Amino acid sequence: xxxxxxxxxxxxxxxxxxxxxxxxxxxxxxxxxxxxxxxxxxxxxxxxxxxxxxxxxxxxxxxxxxxxxxxxxxxxxxxxxxxxxxxxxxxxxxxxxxxxxxxxxxxxxxxxxxxxxxxxxxxxxxxxxxxxxxxxxxxxxxxxxxxxxxxxxxxxxxxxxxxxxxxxxxxxxxxxxxxxxxxxxxxxxxxxxxxxxxxxxxxxxxxxxxxxxxxxxxxxxxxxxxxxxxxxxxxxxxxxxxxxxxxxxxxxxxxxxxxxxxxxxxxxxxxxxxxxxxxxxxxxxxxxxxxxxxxxxxxxxxxxxxxxxxxxxxxxxxxxxxxxxxxxxxxxxxxxxxxxxxxxxxxxxxxxxxxxxxxxxxxxxxxxxxxxxxxxxxx
Amino acid sequence: xxxxxxxxxxxxxxxxxxxxxxxxxxxxxxxxxxxxxxxxxxxxxxxxxxxxxxxxxxxxxxxxxxxxxxxxxxxxxxxxxxxxxxxxxxxxxxxxxxxxxxxxxxxxxxxxxxxxxxxxxxxxxxxxxxxxxxxxxxxxxxxxxxxxxx
Numbered sequence: 001x002x003x004x005x006x007x008x009x010x011x012x013x014x015x016x017x018x019x020x021x022x023x024x025x026x027x028x029x030x031x032x033x034x035x036x037x038x039x040x041x042x043x044x045x046x047x048x049x050x051x052x053x054x055x056x057x058x059x060x061x062x063x064x065x066x067x068x069x070x071x072x073x074x075x076x077x078x079x080x081x082x083x084x085x086x087x088x089x090x091x092x093x094x095x096x097x098x099x100x101x102x103x104x105x106x107x108x109x110x111x112x113x114x115x116x117x118x119x120x121x122x123x124x125x126x127x128x129x130x131x132x133x134x135x136x137x138x139x140x141x142x143x144x145x146x147x148x149x150x151x152x153x154x155x156x157x158x159x160x161x162x163x164x165x166x167x168x169x170x171x172x173x174x175x176x177x178x179x180x181x182x183x184x185x186x187x188x189x190x191x192x193x194x195x196x197x198x199x200x201x202x203x204x205x206x207x208x209x210x211x212x213x214x215x216x217x218x219x220x221x222x223x224x225x226x227x228x229x230x231x232x233x234x235x236x237x238x239x240x241x242x243x244x245x246x247x248x249x250x251x252x253x254x255x256x257x258x259x260x261x262x263x264x265x266x267x268x269x270x271x272x273x274x275x276x277x278x279x280x281x282x283x284x285x286x287x288x289x290x291x292x293x294x295x296x297x298x299x300x301x302x303x304x305x306x307x308x309x310x311x312x313x314x315x316x317x318x319x320x321x322x323x324x325x326x327x328x329x330x331x332x333x334x335x336x337x338x339x340x341x342x343x344x345x346x347x348x349x350x351x352x353x354x355x356x357x358x359x360x361x362x363x364x365x366x367x368x369x370x371x372x373x374x375x376x377x378x379x
Numbered sequence: 380x381x382x383x384x385x386x387x388x389x390x391x392x393x394x395x396x397x398x399x400x401x402x403x404x405x406x407x408x409x410x411x412x413x414x415x416x417x418x419x420x421x422x423x424x425x426x427x428x429x430x431x432x433x434x435x436x437x438x439x440x441x442x443x444x445x446x447x448x449x450x451x452x453x454x455x456x457x458x459x460x461x462x463x464x465x466x467x468x469x470x471x472x473x474x475x476x477x478x479x480x481x482x483x484x485x486x487x488x489x490x491x492x493x494x495x496x497x498x499x500x501x502x503x504x505x506x507x508x509x510x511x512x513x514x515x516x517x518x519x520x521x522x523x524x525x526x527x528x529x
Binding site for chain 2 (some may be wrong): 019020025055102116125126127128130131134142143144145148189192193194237239240241245
């Protein structure tokens, strides 16, 4: 693959409600900040990808309403309705296809609509939606399958909530850093068994942007380029009942592609830090298994033996993860940004030592129907 | 911003409520009319890999083959995954607590999503359940009112 890099990045602080910012404001601010971070000017950006969801924004073709905020005036603007990692994937493909540099920007204000209604609408209107299923209940079905398949417990999942909310104290952009115990998670309100309130990510407002550039443009950017070495993307069945929810098959396939592209044969040894999409506490261990960091069912053990904690050999979600801030669609792009900050050595209080290769991961669709895996490197 | 300290952050209320009338397709029509008129649950079988789908499909995703081999499934099956719902939500089909379950009907290879309303303390994966049909059926998925534990 030709050399392409992330050369600029920005994220807002994530909050339950940003009463003083429209989503247009948020897009404008992260676009401006990503440009400033990159040292490039708008003249260096020859195309824009916006990431948005019509139901979240409450308007059709929501992407077209933020073009000017995204620096897209008189430029080629295209759109991804899905997680930010998928928007970035499209952006990377465009740079490989001949554009010099792509700005990818994602926004959402979960506070303005009703996320339960919106996630109900992602299900099939004939066979599933009339049953009132939405993202929390579907996630609970997946958590139940995963627990039963491997004999895992609610305590196993609670530990991930404790870890990630604790990590969030080191991340000024996170929404809910918490000092909590496993018992706090277990005794938080039961929502959909086995999921309790503290197993869930919050509803958030926020935005994020990255700039992906070809090698020539990357060399004139202000910051150390973060090279994109591997990307993999795979999707499985739409209907929940067609899938083995406890087997992240699409993720295994996406990870395999990304690792092959990056020349990685032993991901546990060759990747130093990972940011994965943990919308619920059970997801991080399940995705770690799909990424090949442990054997099936072995995710909780990685935490118990300290591998993925802050001081471990493979810290996972040192930012606090999606559990600590979950602007839908934006959260995957934030995983990429956090991985890039680690490679630049700019992750401040959450910086992991000696990072030369990092992984970022995003999901789309119910229960991780599709996955996008990124391998990033510094020089 | 300073001015916001002294100025109300104005919001505007709105609601999107759009009527739709979805054509459920030939496959869906056959499934839903059998459910409504005969109280039967139909599935269909891929001619290549023999996977039996419910709800039935136009084509097999894995084989990309059109499916026209229909069969009647049992109204009983086994729970493959479940969750007891305790949070309230306007669109729920029953007051909480109730359960969602993925149910693999006898004769099918995929599981169907539905609800279980009774005996939640006895609900386990592997439990056998039976469909309870609505008395007044109108050709939608809620013509199966719920599943009950056997």
